[in-house]
Amino acid sequence: MHVIVFANEKGGTGKSTTAVHTAIALAMKGARVSCLDLDHRQRTMGRYLDNRLETMKRAGRPLPMPRFETHDGESIARFSESLERLGQDADFLIVDTPGRDDKFGRIAITNADTLVTPMNDSFVDFDLIGQVDPDTFRVTRPSFYSELIWDSRKRRAKADGQTIDWVVLRNRMQHIEARNMKRVSEAIDQLAKRVGFRVIPGLSERVIYRELFPKGLTMLDSREFGEMGLAHVAARQELREMMAALALPEVEATMPLFA
Incomplete structure (x- = not known):
């Protein structure tokens, strides 16, 4: 089983939306996918997949559907039980962590094979992983979150000799403020070389993602639920490119996993 953890202690980066799209993309390829939502308060991933189940019932037809659970945020025993249940016969386990510091999120990060940190193209978001000089915009030092991931990777290597593939996903990219985007891009590239993460393009800011949520x-x-305009076609292509850039292991196709 390959564990993919979506983590960012800052909210509003499209983390849960990207996690759900990744899960469905893998399920559509025939992989056996499980999902665990660690944010028991907001529960965006869980609600998204609940909505998907309701759409399947209303439409009277199945859709590729991962198994999923939401953690209570309290019990380490329940956390371990959920991991055991969801891990049975799964090719991928996708974990969505809260947009805050969380002890279960830290455990999930240490056990990740692929760690995905979505961020928007702004220095507000960049501040989570690195600090820059206010005049030159050169990176001055990694921030606390980069240090947290660095420590998690060392613990993982010491525990089982495995590495965590840390991916910074540039989400909600705008086609404006080109100068600011260029500065952010340069800062990310500088920090990537310093602390060792990969940078890949994610999903742009599009209304369609908010419109799809109520139906899951x-x-x-x-495409099965309405005509697709050019913007939708572009969004699908973005998703394909993101999945390719994640470079997840290929699995032997099985029947898609339905709830």
Whole structure:
């Protein structure tokens, strides 16, 4: 089983939306996918997949559907039980962590094979992973979150000799403020070389993602529920490129996993 953890202690970066789209994309390829939502308060991933189940019932037809649970945020025993249940016969386990410091999120990060940190193209978001000089915008030092991931990777290597592939996902990219985007991009590239993460493009800011949430749909299956405009086609291509850039292991295709 390959564990993919979506983590960022700052909210509003599209973390849960990206996690759900990743889960459905893998399920559509025939992989056996499980999901664990660690944010028991906001529960965005859990609600998204609940909505998907309701759409399946209303439409009277199945859609690729991962198994999923939401953790209570309290019990280490329940956390371990959920991991054991969801890990049975799964090719991928996708964990969505809260947008805050969380002890279960830290455990999940240490056990990740692929760690995905979505961030928006702004120095507000960049401040989570690195600090820059206010005049030159050169990186001065890694921030606390980069240090947390660095420590988690060392613990993982010491525990089982495995490495965590840390991916910074540039989400909600705008096609404006080109100068600021260029500065952010340069700062990310500087920090990537310093602390060792990969940078890949994510999903742009599009209204369609908010519109799909109530039905639990993704860009990969929205074609079945309405006509797709050029913007939707572009969004699907973004998702394909993101999945390719994640470089997840290929699995032997099975029947898609339905709830």
